Amino acid sequence: MENIIIMKEVKKIFKDKEVLNNISFEVKKNEIFGLLGPSGAGKTTTIKILTSQIIPTSGQAIVLDNDVYSFDRRILSRVGILSDNSGVYERLTVWDNLKLFGDICGADKKFMEDILERVGLGNDKRTIIKKLSKGMKQRLLLARAIINKPELLFLDEPTSSLDPSIANEIHKLLKEINSQGTTIFLTTHDMVEADKLCDRIAFLNNGTIVEIDSPENLKLKYSKPVIQIRLRGYDKRISLIKNAENAEKIKSWILSDELEAIHSYEPSIEDIFLKVTGRKLK
Numbered sequence: 001m002e003n004i005i006i007m008k009e010v011k012k013i014f015k016d017k018e019v020l021n022n023i024s025f026e027v028k029k030n031e032i033f034g035l036l037g038p039s040g041a042g043k044t045t046t047i048k049i050l051t052s053q054i055i056p057t058s059g060q061a062i063v064l065d066n067d068v069y070s071f072d073r074r075i076l077s078r079v080g081i082l083s084d085n086s087g088v089y090e091r092l093t094v095w096d097n098l099k100l101f102g103d104i105c106g107a108d109k110k111f112m113e114d115i116l117e118r119v120g121l122g123n124d125k126r127t128i129i130k131k132l133s134k135g136m137k138q139r140l141l142l143a144r145a146i147i148n149k150p151e152l153l154f155l156d157e158p159t160s161s162l163d164p165s166i167a168n169e170i171h172k173l174l175k176e177i178n179s180q181g182t183t184i185f186l187t188t189h190d191m192v193e194a195d196k197l198c199d200r201i202a203f204l205n206n207g208t209i210v211e212i213d214s215p216e217n218l219k220l221k222y223s224k225p226v227i228q229i230r231l232r233g234y235d236k237r238i239s240l241i242k243n244a245e246n247a248e249k250i251k252s253w254i255l256s257d258e259l260e261a262i263h264s265y266e267p268s269i270e271d272i273f274l275k276v277t278g279r280k281l282k
Ligand SMILES: Nc1ncnc2c1ncn2[C@@H]1O[C@H](COP(=O)(O)OP(=O)(O)O)[C@@H](O)[C@H]1O
Pocket: 014, 015, 017, 019, 037, 038, 039, 040, 041, 042, 043, 044, 045, 046
């Protein structure tokens, strides 16, 4: 499958501080790829390299067949970026903010109106930015990031500091944008988000990528399937590995009506990150 992003042994050193140490990964066309790591891990640095805002100290980075060292501005028309320094004009309306960007990339009025509908701001065209909630502002920034119908969308912690319900809406929207053909590269320290949204995730810790796979495969790799049960008259839960012998035991407890509760336990991506790195995500 086609690689939209290739990073090969990328290093980034700021003065004497090595932030990225030989990062390598590829992002395939139409993937939602998540870079997961605690604060200070180097996530924003990676996005800045991929969007040519800073250059690597060494290594190779290719985005949409363009080498980031020899940055070609034309690539900007093919990507969208949402980062925490994406600003809006506070005294303009929602519509005027979007139009400023839409006009640059030749978006027509109908398309801009459609996008506002899709991010749930269809009724707020005339609202001044100052009056928007945080979640609404974030949705406007997302609208702006996709106004040029990007092939590749970069999102730096798109839902941090948003309510879970608003984060959910953004997730739905991102899935939809992805299903219409946009490859998405996002960073997050939210493991639930990574698990739900991403086809593959990479764990970034101390400047290196320590794991990279689908959430499902990571769960299979780092944990045995476990069943937890509680028997009548006992307070404590018992954890059992899924195997034939334990299946027989459980069957007999069911037949003798001793089994009070049963459920299977799935580790979270946070558990796995902790296991792999010894570090919590926050
Ligand atoms: N321009 C810079 N100069 C010096 N150090 C920097 C610069 N940008 C980032 N850093 C350092 O690099 C590390 C990684 O930062 P960053 O990529 O922003 O992490 P994250 O986005 O994962 O929280 C941090 O320790 C940060 O202080």
